[in-house]
Amino acid sequence: VPSFSDKVLSWFAVNGRHDLPWQKQPTPYRVWISEIMLQQTQVVTVIPYFMRFLDRFPTVAELAASDINHVLHLWTGLGYYARARNMHKAAQLIMKEYAGLFPTRVEDLETMPGVGRSTAGAIAALSMNIRAPILDGNVKRVLTRYFAISGWPEQTSVNNELWKLAENLMPHDNIADYSQAMMDLGATLCTRTHPSCPSCPLKVECEANKTATTQDYPSRKPKKKLPVKTIFMFILQNDLDEVLLEKRPPNGIWGSLYSLPESESSTGLPPLSKLVVKGERKALKPIRHTFSHYHLDISPIRITAKHEPHGVSENDHWLWYPLDHSLKVGLAAPVKKLLSSLASNP
Structure with a gap:
């Protein structure tokens, strides 16, 4: 009887994704960049960002030596900007601690900023063929349905159970293909809504399929209502069609990105921006x-x-930003949206 991994690998050979950009020359660097970008982001969105990023930073050495503003500029629109800042720090760590070579132990990969156990496993498995389990959202969905595991997957007890299963099910050969196959199975067949169970290689043994309860797995996170915060953003625009931007602190939301001066009060302009106010x-x-x-x-x-x-352009904390977007700096997403609407509706 074919094993779990045999069925997954046979399906992958015919139906898996084999032409994603990071699958061509799956070096640790390329796989790492793709895995970080794929955290919280769909493949179709990631592909153009990945291509531009690799074009600008083809090696870990070039990424490590780059200015963080250039990294954030290329990341603008992908969101979760801590990923980009951690990637920059990790590249510098690899150059300093590992002479520019990716570590080959999963435990060492996990020490890199922004790399958790699953991402470390993906780098090891996909680029080095090391037997290390992966447990991203796609794999969690496949396993919770196959074994009918109740409980939100991020709960410690459920998470621990899933890690054990992910490790035990891994074959000892074809590691890279199996790891990609599990992610592909979750992304293309065992989707969150409307899974394609009739086409699934695991359908006969899958507990959720046998009991027609796929919609119950994985259990959803207990919902809580999101609070609302309100701020005022000041668009200080001069006669040259430039807008005054402020660099945010490295920690917190939009860390190290440029944003508009803001306040909780409609009259609360920051001190330096008061110097340039003309009136209307x-x-x-x-x-x-x-x-x-x-x-x-x-x-x-x-x-x-x-x-x-004077006092603005000489200070790295502030800059005049042209509305034609000719200056390449990382912008907070809503600021980019606001400035684009200003440029199209002057």
Whole structure:
């Protein structure tokens, strides 16, 4: 009788994804970049970002030596910017501690900023053929349905059970193919809604399929209502069609990205931005930006400003940003949206 892994590998040979960009030359560097980008993000969204990123930073050495602003600029739009900052730190760690070569032990890979156990397993399995389990969202969905495991997968007891299963089910050969196959199975057949059970190689033994309860697995995270925060963002625009931007601190939301001066009060301009205020104020249409843990309601206020190069352009914390986006810096997503709407509706 074919084993679990035999069935998965046979299915993968015919139906799996074999032409993703990071599968061509699956070096540890390329697999690492793809895995970090794929955290919280769909494959179809990641592909163009991956291609641009590898074009600009083809090696870990070039990524480590780059300015964080250039990294964040290429990341703009992908969200979860801590991933980019951690990637930059990890590249520098690899150059410093491992002479530019990726460590080959999963435990060492896990010490890299932004790399957890599953990502470390993916790098080891996909690029080095090391027998290390993967437990991303796709694999969790396959396993919870196959074994009918109740409980939210992030609960410690459920998570531990899934890791044990992921490890025990792994074959001793064809590690890279099996690891990719499990992710593909979850991404293409065992999808969150409307799974294609009749086409699944595991359908006969799958407990959820046998009892027609696929919709019950994996158990959902207990819902809680997201709180709402409100801020005012000030668009200080000068006669040269430039807007004053402020660099955010490295930690917290949009860390190290450029954003608009903001305040919880409609009159609370930061000290330096007060120097460039000319006069006219106009409230623009509010926008909502939703994070994983709260909604942020932004009320933009457009203010006519005078161009004051001294004390602004000399200070890395502030800069005048042209509305034609010709300056390449990392922008907070809602700020990019606001500035693009300004450029198209001056």
